Amino acid sequence: MRLEEILNIKYPFIQGGMAHIATGEFAAAISNAGGLGLIGTGGLSASDLKKQIEICKSKTDKPFGVNILLINPEVEEIAEIVSDYKIPVVTTGAGNPGKYIEKWKESNIKVFPVVSSKALAVRMERLGVDGIIAEGQEAGGHIGELTSMVLIHQIADELSIPVIAAGGIASGKQILAAEVLGAVGVQMGTCLLATNECPVHEKYKDRIIAAKSSQVTVMGRINGLPNRVLKNKMVNEYIEKEKQGATMEELEILTLGSLRKAVHEGDMTNGTIMAGQVVEEVKEKTSVKALFEKLYSDYLLEKKKLCAK
Numbered sequence: 001m002r003l004e005e006i007l008n009i010k011y012p013f014i015q016g017g018m019a020h021i022a023t024g025e026f027a028a029a030i031s032n033a034g035g036l037g038l039i040g041t042g043g044l045s046a047s048d049l050k051k052q053i054e055i056c057k058s059k060t061d062k063p064f065g066v067n068i069l070l071i072n073p074e075v076e077e078i079a080e081i082v083s084d085y086k087i088p089v090v091t092t093g094a095g096n097p098g099k100y101i102e103k104w105k106e107s108n109i110k111v112f113p114v115v116s117s118k119a120l121a122v123r124m125e126r127l128g129v130d131g132i133i134a135e136g137q138e139a140g141g142h143i144g145e146l147t148s149m150v151l152i153h154q155i156a157d158e159l160s161i162p163v164i165a166a167g168g169i170a171s172g173k174q175i176l177a178a179e180v181l182g183a184v185g186v187q188m189g190t191c192l193l194a195t196n197e198c199p200v201h202e203k204y205k206d207r208i209i210a211a212k213s214s215q216v217t218v219m220g221r222i223n224g225l226p227n228r229v230l231k232n233k234m235v236n237e238y239i240e241k242e243k244q245g246a247t248m249e250e251l252e253i254l255t256l257g258s259l260r261k262a263v264h265e266g267d268m269t270n271g272t273i274m275a276g277q278v279v280e281e282v283k284e285k286t287s288v289k290a291l292f293e294k295l296y297s298d299y300l301l302e303k304k305k306l307c308a309k
């Protein structure tokens with residue numbers, strides 16, 4: 001079954017639950033354009049999540065979901081809220097959502113953990129999740145070790161539940177490649193950052209459009225929290241300090257509130273500009289609707305060309 005049928009959406013596209021970016025309004029815009037919008041809970045309190053759900057519901061009658069970051073200090077309350085609101089889809093990140101799954105299934109919620117290893121995907125399938133989002137290390141934000149090319153193929157081969165591909169997807173060809181690897185649909189983050197509806201600062205959008213893939217790097221490789229970002233003054237300094245053996249406390253001085261600085265204040269010097277390797281594909285500001293139409297028509301065209309070979 002394709003993702004469109006599983007989630008009752010027009011296109012097989014999920015918007016990644018991006019912390020400080022994936023608001024209720026943005027999720028609604030994605031769902032109205034035919035994908036699945038997600039409200040991100042990274043940095044969100046339980047009461048703010050309720051507000052964002054209300055906003056999302058007031059702006060769309062289409063299905064939407066919540067991305068639960070399992071390291072959120074209010075995760076227990078957040079896990080209850082999605083059940084109370086009977087949110088159609090929950091995706092999870094940064095850990096093992098095992099203890100919540102039974103309750104969510106009782107509330108008829110479709111559960112899709114984001115994973116970066118086959119071992120976790122197998123454990124999740126045993127716990128009865130509806131599908132897996134396999135995210136390769138090309139992705140923007142916090143990442144694992146394996147590339148999409150290796151990870152998606154491995155997981156899709158091993159599991160019998162649907163697999164959604166994430167990491168390094170921003171063109172029709174890449175959507176088709178994910179399908180060939182065994183995915184029923186894709187989750188995207190980076191290519192949505194420059195859409196008109198995306199609530200990041202205009203300077204963030206301009207930086208994304210101008211960026212080359214060679215300007216993308218990973219900070220936090222040494223302290224164990226790898227984060228894919230665009231290079232800037234703060235990131236260069238962070239990586240240099242990491243190499244010199246700086247403590248977490250010393251490093252945190254640089255990153256405290258830095259995602260907010262980039263997203264809300266447009267600080268491109270000291271802010272954390274999260275973006276994936278695929279950033280070079282993002283060439284203009286456009287509406288989500290126009291982007292989805294183009295991605296899907298390019299995908300169909302590429303599929304036709306491949307079948308005709």
Ligand SMILES: Cc1cc2nc3c(=O)[nH]c(=O)nc-3n(C[C@H](O)[C@H](O)[C@H](O)COP(=O)(O)O)c2cc1C
Nearest residue numbers: 016018019042093139140141167168189190274276
């Ligand atoms: C700016 C940004 C912030 C992100 N924040 C989160 C997050 O809070 N939770 C999460 O599960 N994934 C997060 N991600 C990952 C996305 O959900 C998605 O899986 C990823 O962007 C897909 O790869 P791509 O960037 O190559 O499109 C983030 C990605 C970006 C670009």
